[in-house]
Each structure stands twice: as C-alpha cells, then as structure tokens.
Amino acid sequence: MKPAPFDYLRAMTTQDALDALAQTGEDARVLAGGQSLIAVLNMRLAQPRVLVDISRTDELNSVRVDNEAGLLVVSAAATQGSVEWRKSLHDEVPLLAMAFPHISHFQIRNRGTVCGSIAHADPSAELPLVLTALGGDVVLRSKKKKRVLAAKEFFQGMLMTAREPDELVEAVRFPLKNPGERYGFTEFSARHGDFAMVACAAVVTNDSIRIAIGGVADRPVVERWPFLRGDELRSALNDLSWKLGAQDDTHVSAKYRRHLVRQLGWRVIEEAT
Amino acid sequence: MSKTSTNIMRQGEEQRITLTLNGRERSGHCEPRELLSDFIRHELGATGTHVGCEHGVCGACTVHIDGVAARSCLMLAVQVEGRRVDTVEGLAPDQALGDLQQAFQRHHALQCGFCTAGILMSCADYLQRVPDPSESQVREMLSGHLCRCTGYTPIVAAVLDVAARRNHRTESRESAHA
Numbered sequence: 001m002k003p004a005p006f007d008y009l010r011a012m013t014t015q016d017a018l019d020a021l022a023q024t025g026e027d028a029r030v031l032a033g034g035q036s037l038i039a040v041l042n043m044r045l046a047q048p049r050v051l052v053d054i055s056r057t058d059e060l061n062s063v064r065v066d067n068e069a070g071l072l073v074v075s076a077a078a079t080q081g082s083v084e085w086r087k088s089l090h091d092e093v094p095l096l097a098m099a100f101p102h103i104s105h106f107q108i109r110n111r112g113t114v115c116g117s118i119a120h121a122d123p124s125a126e127l128p129l130v131l132t133a134l135g136g137d138v139v140l141r142s143k144k145k146k147r148v149l150a151a152k153e154f155f156q157g158m159l160m161t162a163r164e165p166d167e168l169v170e171a172v173r174f175p176l177k178n179p180g181e182r183y184g185f186t187e188f189s190a191r192h193g194d195f196a197m198v199a200c201a202a203v204v205t206n207d208s209i210r211i212a213i214g215g216v217a218d219r220p221v222v223e224r225w226p227f228l229r230g231d232e233l234r235s236a237l238n239d240l241s242w243k244l245g246a247q248d249d250t251h252v253s254a255k256y257r258r259h260l261v262r263q264l265g266w267r268v269i270e271e272a273t
Numbered sequence: 274m275s276k277t278s279t280n281i282m283r284q285g286e287e288q289r290i291t292l293t294l295n296g297r298e299r300s301g302h303c304e305p306r307e308l309l310s311d312f313i314r315h316e317l318g319a320t321g322t323h324v325g326c327e328h329g330v331c332g333a334c335t336v337h338i339d340g341v342a343a344r345s346c347l348m349l350a351v352q353v354e355g356r357r358v359d360t361v362e363g364l365a366p367d368q369a370l371g372d373l374q375q376a377f378q379r380h381h382a383l384q385c386g387f388c389t390a391g392i393l394m395s396c397a398d399y400l401q402r403v404p405d406p407s408e409s410q411v412r413e414m415l416s417g418h419l420c421r422c423t424g425y426t427p428i429v430a431a432v433l434d435v436a437a438r439r440n441h442r443t444e445s446r447e448s449a450h451a
Contacts, residue, residue, distance in 0.1 A: 001327040005284035008305035008351055038347040039328040105417025107335055107395055111343040192416040
C-alpha cells in the first residue's frame with residue numbers, strides 16, 4: 001500500500017506544469033488534490049514515472065464568476081471545498097450545491113479538486129455528471145495550444161477523456177443558474193459518500209426536461225425531453241433505463257440499476273418541477 | 274526545497290523537508306513517494322496519527338494541513354514543505370485534554386481508540402466552520418470516518434455537547450444519546 005517510486009516535480013507556475021507535461025507526456029500524471037490519484041498510486045494501480053504537482057500553483061487556484069459569459073470558472077488547483085463553501089453557490093450553480101454533499105466526504109472535499117474529478121472521469125462520480133447535465137465545458141491547455149471542449153465531447157468512456165498526454169485540464173466552466181430552470185439531484189449508494197450505484201441530475205423548465213444519469217453507462221449520459229408527465233414520463237424513464245446498457249457487477253445487478261434509473265429519475269424530476 | 278521555484282526530486286533521492294508540526298518547526302528526510310502519514314509517524318515520531326486503510330476510506334489518519342482537515346495517507350510528505358500540520362498531539366499541548374477530548378471521554382465516544390485521533394481532527398476543523406451544527410450535519414461530517422466500536426451515537430453526542438458548551442448552553446440542543 002505504498003506508491004512505486006516516481007520523480008516529483010512541484011510546478012510553481014502553469015508554465016512549469018505545461019513544460020513538464022510536454023517533456024514527459026504519457027509517463028506523467030498531474031497531481032492536484034490527489035484524492036483519487038494517491039489512492040490509485042498506493043494500490044499500485046498506476047505507476048507513473050513523473051508526478052507533476054500543481055496543488056501549490058497559485059495561478060491555478062481560483063474560482064470566479066464570469067457574468068458576461070454566464071459561467072462559474074473553477075481552475076485546476078481549486079479544491080471542491082473552496083467551491084462548496086462559497087456562500088453564493090446556491091444562487092450561482094444550484095445543481096452543484098445540491099451535488100456536493102454526495103461527493104465522498106467533507107475531509108476528501110477539503111483537498112480533492114473539481115478539475116481533478118473531471119479529469120479522472122469516473123463514470124459514477126458526481127462532478128462529471130453535473131458538468132454534463134448543465135452543458136458545461138473543459139478548458140485544456142498544452143504548451144502549444146489551448147482548446148475548449150464541451151463536457152459531452154470530453155468524456156469518452158470509463159476513466160477515458162479527450163485530454164492529450166501533454167494537456168492540463170486548466171479549468172472547468174459551469175453555466176450559471178438560468179432563471180427559467182429548476183434543478184434536482186439525487187443518488188443511491190451503499191453508504192453515504194460511497195460511489196453512486198446510480199446518480200441522477202435533472203434540469204427542468206416549463207416546457208422541457210433534461211435528465212442526466214451517472215453510474216450506469218461508461219460516462220454520464222444526458223437525455224432531452226419535452227415536459228412529460230405521468231405515464232409518458234414513466235415510459236420515457238423506462239426506455240432510458242434500458243438504453244444505458246446497465247451491467248451486473250459485484251455491487252449491484254443490471255436489473256436493480258434499471259430500477260434505480262426509473263425511480264431516481266422520477267424523484268429528481270419531481271424535485272425539480 | 275525552496276518554495277519559490279520549480280522543484281524536481283528524483284525517485285529514491287531523499288530530501289530534507291521542514292514543516293510546522295503542532296506549532297513547532299520540525300524537519301526530516303523523505304523520498305518523493307513517502308506518504309505524509311508515514312512521515313509524521315516514522316520520521317517525526319508523532320504516533321498519535323493512526324494509519325488504517327491507506328486509501329482514504331477509513332479516516333484514521335486525518336490531520337490538519339494549514340488548519341484544514343485532510344487524509345495524511347492521501348498526501349505526500351514533500352507536499353507539506355513549509356506548511357503547518359496539526360495532529361491529535363496538538364489538541365492536548367500541555368498533556369491536558371482539550372474540551373473536545375473531554376467531551377469524548379464524558380460520552381464514552383471511543384472504545385479501542387484507533388479511529389479517535391482522526392475523528393477529533395475532523396471535528397476540530399468542522400466546529401470552527403460550523404460552530405452550532407445539527408445532528409444530521411455532525412453525522413454527515415462523521416461519514417468520512419469508520420469506527421467499529423461505538424456505533425457513532427456517543428460520538429455524535431460528544432460533538433453536539435461540546436458545540437453546546439462552546440455556545441454557552443448547558444444542555445445540548447438535540448440529545449442524540451440519552
């Protein structure tokens with residue numbers, strides 16, 4: 001339960017980190033909060049040659065509202081706690097505020113970063129789900145270029161993203177609350193703070209429903225529907241539960257996952273309506 | 274390692290790092306892969322911090338980094354260069370228990386005590402931020418810790434009691450434990 005040896009590089013500027021990634025590429029891993037990465041290193045599921053530590057890169061540690069673009073911009077080294085404890089978060093990105101209590105534990109959120117969770121791309125993690133549900137995006141920067149990808153293009157599969165080895169997830173951007181939208185979030189896990197068996201987020205307006213499901217497919221999946229009610233909504237949720245391709249695993253059966261999609265889906269839409 | 278420029282440490286190479294542990298400047302040697310939990314215990318000899326699962330689940334190794342509760346098994350020792358680290362030893366600086374520890378004693382909030390150091394550090398940070406928490410807030414905060422002895426109820430009672438006393442109430446607002 002100790003990491004295999006690696007070289008350690010502490011980046012004091014973004015440029016330091018980008019230079020290191022350009023040089024080492026696939027042999028490097030970015031260490032931000034380390035709340036997934038160090039556990040993975042301890043279990044030797046990953047053995048990178050170089051760790052590029054950005055946890056003390058001050059210029060990457062910011063959380064700001066861009067009112068003009070209508071975005072909450074969270075930089076790479078900003079912890080989940082630093083977003084969660086913002087007094088204004090409920091007004092800025094309500095869905096994010098609803099999701100935070102489900103993300104692991106207080107002690108982990110104190111150190112874990114928002115961008116780190118996005119870059120890790122665990123299919124049952126809450127932050128990728130919220131980012132996808134809201135149609136947010138990911139800012140990627142390498143030594144050569146900067147590009148912005150929609151969440152839907154960024155997540156490519158189980159722990160797989162569109163990030164190139166020389167790129168850093170420099171920031172993620174969550175759309176601010178839209179006055180016409182109402183939100184819901186819920187999940188089911190064996191214990192509070194564990195990974196979700198199924199997680200559900202909903203964005204509801206007077207004439208539309210957007211529902212996003214995590215923990216079933218290999219990445220968060222969003223569906224857009226007109227404002228369905230009653231049997232029509234039940235039927236749409238049932239179709240969705242089959243479409244996600246749930247699989248049996250050691251924790252829970254495919255059948256139960258489909259059941260959770262139908263039940264939690266109904267519940268979040270009710271909550272948001 | 275200086276704090277102001279890019280720093281590279283090669284694997285296997287030991288470097289001296291300096292931090293403030295419970296208010297005292299301490300230093301020791303570590304290689305890049307050494308976990309903070311091991312550094313605190315083996316290099317600095319502060320064995321109050323316990324190591325359970327080493328992958329962030331059990332919470333026994335929780336310490337404060339610059340006043341914020343975090344898992345010391347999910348950090349590298351090199352990451353705390355120049356920073357303030359507080360452990361359970363810091364809660365009883367003159368061998369006298371702090372009010373949180375006294376409340377744990379009063380409510381029998383520990384039996385074997387293995388998880389207690391981490392729980393105390395979480396509670397200390399949390400009560401700074403949320404001085405008057407509800408029972409459900411306390412339970413949510415404690416969800417980051419595993420205790421196999423107590424069933425948590427006496428721990429909840431101790432935390433609510435210390436919050437009540439700090440807020441100058443004699444009885445806790447919600448009595449989780451008769």
